[in-house]
Amino acid sequence: MRQIEGGVTAAKGFEAAAAAAQIKYKDRTDMALVYSEAPCRAAGTFTSNLVKAACVKWDMEIVRSGKDVHAVIVNSGIANACTGEEGFRCCEETADAAAAALAIPADSVLVGSTGVIGMQLPMDRIRAGVSALAKAKGATAEHGTAAAQAIMTTDTVKKEIAVTFELGGKEVTLGGMTKGSGMIHPNMCTMLGFLTTDAAISKEMLQKALSADVQDTYNMISVDGDTSTNDTLILLANGLAGNPEITEENEDYRTFLRALNYVNTYLARKMAGDGEGATALLTAKVIRAQTKEQAVTLSRSIITSNLTKAMIFGHDANFGRVLCAMGYSGASFDPDRVDLTFESAAGSIRIAENGRGIPFDEEEAKKILSEEEVIIVADIKMGDAQATAWGCDLTYDYVKINADYRS
Amino acid sequence: MRQIEGGVTAAKGFEAAAAAAQIKYKDRTDMALVYSEAPCRAAGTFTSNLVKAACVKWDMEIVRSGKDVHAVIVNSGIANACTGEEGFRCCEETADAAAAALAIPADSVLVGSTGVIGMQLPMDRIRAGVSALAKAKGATAEHGTAAAQAIMTTDTVKKEIAVTFELGGKEVTLGGMTKGSGMIHPNMCTMLGFLTTDAAISKEMLQKALSADVQDTYNMISVDGDTSTNDTLILLANGLAGNPEITEENEDYRTFLRALNYVNTYLARKMAGDGEGATALLTAKVIRAQTKEQAVTLSRSIITSNLTKAMIFGHDANFGRVLCAMGYSGASFDPDRVDLTFESAAGSIRIAENGRGIPFDEEEAKKILSEEEVIIVADIKMGDAQATAWGCDLTYDYVKINADYRS
Numbered sequence: 030m031r032q033i034e035g036g037v038t039a040a041k042g043f044e045a046a047a048a049a050a051q052i053k054y055k056d057r058t059d060m061a062l063v064y065s066e067a068p069c070r071a072a073g074t075f076t077s078n079l080v081k082a083a084c085v086k087w088d089m090e091i092v093r094s095g096k097d098v099h100a101v102i103v104n105s106g107i108a109n110a111c112t113g114e115e116g117f118r119c120c121e122e123t124a125d126a127a128a129a130a131l132a133i134p135a136d137s138v139l140v141g142s143t144g145v146i147g148m149q150l151p152m153d154r155i156r157a158g159v160s161a162l163a164k165a166k167g168a169t170a171e172h173g174t175a176a177a178q179a180i181m182t183t184d185t186v187k188k189e190i191a192v193t194f195e196l197g198g199k200e201v202t203l204g205g206m207t208k209g210s211g212m213i214h215p216n217m218c219t220m221l222g223f224l225t226t227d228a229a230i231s232k233e234m235l236q237k238a239l240s241a242d243v244q245d246t247y248n249m250i251s252v253d254g255d256t257s258t259n260d261t262l263i264l265l266a267n268g269l270a271g272n273p274e275i276t277e278e279n280e281d282y283r284t285f286l287r288a289l290n291y292v293n294t295y296l297a298r299k300m301a302g303d304g305e306g307a308t309a310l311l312t313a314k315v316i317r318a319q320t321k322e323q324a325v326t327l328s329r330s331i332i333t334s335n336l337t338k339a340m341i342f343g344h345d346a347n348f349g350r351v352l353c354a355m356g357y358s359g360a361s362f363d364p365d366r367v368d369l370t371f372e373s374a375a376g377s378i379r380i381a382e383n384g385r386g387i388p389f390d391e392e393e394a395k396k397i398l399s400e401e402e403v404i405i406v407a408d409i410k411m412g413d414a415q416a417t418a419w420g421c422d423l424t425y426d427y428v429k430i431n432a433d434y435r436s
Numbered sequence: 437m438r439q440i441e442g443g444v445t446a447a448k449g450f451e452a453a454a455a456a457a458q459i460k461y462k463d464r465t466d467m468a469l470v471y472s473e474a475p476c477r478a479a480g481t482f483t484s485n486l487v488k489a490a491c492v493k494w495d496m497e498i499v500r501s502g503k504d505v506h507a508v509i510v511n512s513g514i515a516n517a518c519t520g521e522e523g524f525r526c527c528e529e530t531a532d533a534a535a536a537a538l539a540i541p542a543d544s545v546l547v548g549s550t551g552v553i554g555m556q557l558p559m560d561r562i563r564a565g566v567s568a569l570a571k572a573k574g575a576t577a578e579h580g581t582a583a584a585q586a587i588m589t590t591d592t593v594k595k596e597i598a599v600t601f602e603l604g605g606k607e608v609t610l611g612g613m614t615k616g617s618g619m620i621h622p623n624m625c626t627m628l629g630f631l632t633t634d635a636a637i638s639k640e641m642l643q644k645a646l647s648a649d650v651q652d653t654y655n656m657i658s659v660d661g662d663t664s665t666n667d668t669l670i671l672l673a674n675g676l677a678g679n680p681e682i683t684e685e686n687e688d689y690r691t692f693l694r695a696l697n698y699v700n701t702y703l704a705r706k707m708a709g710d711g712e713g714a715t716a717l718l719t720a721k722v723i724r725a726q727t728k729e730q731a732v733t734l735s736r737s738i739i740t741s742n743l744t745k746a747m748i749f750g751h752d753a754n755f756g757r758v759l760c761a762m763g764y765s766g767a768s769f770d771p772d773r774v775d776l777t778f779e780s781a782a783g784s785i786r787i788a789e790n791g792r793g794i795p796f797d798e799e800e801a802k803k804i805l806s807e808e809e810v811i812i813v814a815d816i817k818m819g820d821a822q823a824t825a826w827g828c829d830l831t832y833d834y835v836k837i838n839a840d841y842r843s
Binding site (some may be wrong): 052146258360423431432 | 487
């Protein structure tokens with residue numbers, strides 16, 4: 030497997046576009062298209078929030094029906110959540126507009142939305158945006174990057190990646206883009222993510238691969254503990270690579286899964302590190318756990334604790350907050366056996382042994398905690414399972430961004 | 437029932453004191469004593485965090501043993517959590533020092549701590565503090581207030597209250613003090629709280645009353661979702677009021693419970709509204725729920741959402757965040773039937789009906805959201821159960837206070 034330039038347009042047959050449709054923002058693009066002339070099998074995972082955006086409901090219907098998919102239309106201004114039947118009609122009308130502009134069936138169009146909850150979409154602008162997208166689409170890396178930029182909200186960097194690997198003697202490509210930033214605490218999947226591949230793989234195996242991998246990637250990140258109404262992750266496969274179709278859990282399936290995990294881990298970490306207002310990526314690794322589930326619960330509790338997050342912002346090696354967050358997680362373990370180590374590009378420092386603080390060099394700890402990624406390793410000495418979760422620090426800017434988001 | 441001046445010294449036979457022992461702070465008091473010459477029955481509820489401070493373990497042993505209690509010694513500089521066996525010995529030595537200074541048994545002394553996790557107590561200063569407390573103690577309201585001030589950490593206001601009521605023709609008094617501010621997300625009970633009463637009540641009924649009432653009071657508040665290692669709530673009853681002893685769930689028990697609920701609700705609300713960095717008390721009331729449990733889950737999810745909390749700080753009536761927080765709470769309900777109303781001293785405004793936003797006056801909403809207490813009422817139209825939870829807004833100052841807490 031090899032990482033290459035590009036994102037959603039890296040795989041054969043995929044095109045993309047961006048448009049400035051003024052849904053909410055001025056002077057920037059806020060609509061994106063991902064398109065494949067060749068029909069795609071689609072897998073998806075969606076928010077577990079009981080309050081689901083209209084577009085999530087729309088996509089769930091199409092993905093579950095098993096119909097071929099040709100296009101995804103995304104807007105980053107309005108979430109189309111809590112919008113009732115009118116909101117669902119907006120999804121239909123968006124799909125109709127895309128169907129007309131691209132000469133494809135309306136039920137082969139997925140829609141994604143992120144932004145303000147509770148407002149209706151301005152359909153005239155959406156329709157104008159869809160036409161502009163259809164005209165602007167293309168298969169270059171630049172087209173993919175433009176789409177990755179158009180789906181950003183409070184994100185500060187675009188998030189895209191592509192890899193190639195071999196399946197049955199054929200070169201296969203998998204690429205993707207995501208947006209994250211706030212209201213990020215995926216449960217079943219994440220905020221908006223769109224992955225494209227030219228691999229030939231059955232609909233069933235495609236969904237199986239995606240559903241399995243989100244557990245270790247997007248479901249292990251959190252910015253603020255708020256599970257969005259709009260979380261959507263779509264994986265489209267158009268089969269143009271010409272590899273022998275994957276229809277069972279064979280060696281090719283495992284190769285595909287490794288590539289998918291690489292792409293999803295990259296994008297998930299990017300989303301966590303670019304959380305709203307974040308200055309650092311906070312990685313929590315729980316090792317020597319009895320079970321994976323226990324390690325998952327403990328590592329997630331560390332990265333979601335406001336106090337741990339504020340401590341990272343302050344570069345303050347306060348081990349008690351980490352142990353405290355583990356203690357209230359609900360997972361069972363022996364606090365008196367836990368060793369805690371902080372790691373980063375600047376080095377590694379042990380700050381607690383067997384549940385008690387040990388003397389350490391405060392200056393060195395501050396240096397280690399001042400890097401762009403800080404890793405907390407908790408050794409709980411119970412077995413050989415482990416898990417890693419990713420979050421970010423809690424900063425003034427997080428409060429600023431969210432205290433006045435609508436205006 | 438009548439609210440009166442005072443706090444822990446309001447009930448007959450209770451004395452209190454404060455001392456500046458320089459455990460962590462300079463130029464302020466940081467140790468407190470609550471004392472009753474008459475032996476007290478003690479009830480307590482403690483943190484559910486698996487990581488329990490040494491003093492929590494000490495108090496749990498004494499309260500569960502059913503032994504008479506005479507005194508509580510508190511310090512507000514160091515939490516004595518994650519301190520191993522040495523930490524537990526510090527509790528014993530504190531109790532020994534109090535026993536000597538007050539001429540009472542060492543196992544009649546409870547200890548409470550709050551502050552930095554992971555540091556050992558400076559026992560010479562603690563011992564000097566205990567002596568100073570024993571000399572300074574007295575039964576006036578000023579003594580109680582001094583104790584309520586000494587247990588504060590990042591609290592900005594002292595929290596104390598007292599009420600009198602009648603049991604079997606006798607006037608009974610119940611008073612108390614708490615400290616809160618950060619790492620407040622009680623589960624089983626709250627941060628530090630000390631209640632005193634001269635009611636005659638059996639140990640069993642005292643514990644029953646306390647355990648029942650924390651479910652509707654301290655367990656319904658949250659500042660930051662972090663359940664502390666030190667949460668301790670103690671209720672001491674010395675029986676000096678001379679009422680017929682309460683030994684069963686009779687009318688007197690219910691009268692006592694009402695007084696206890698009044699005192700605990702007052703203190704719990706004070707703690708939520710004075711959360712670290714808070715500018716407002718955020719109250720979430722879920723009405724017409726199918727079950728109490730459902731209303732509890734939903735109301736707690738609203739007040740713990742970082743996005744809802746930041747929205748209150750920004751005085752921004754963003755109903756979608758409230759509905760979103762309800763949606764991921766885990767409780768089952770129909771989002772399409774929820775009505776949301778914001779209330780405060782400045783008025784009341786409906787912002788969503790049947791899960792959808794409705795037009796409202798933004799200026800009026802801003803005015804309502806700018807008050808010191810903002811109430812979110814969610815009507816879910818399923819039954820007649822309800823619950824109320826209390827939290828606070830998320831502000832720059834919360835981040836500031838917690839980014840550099842140790843120094």
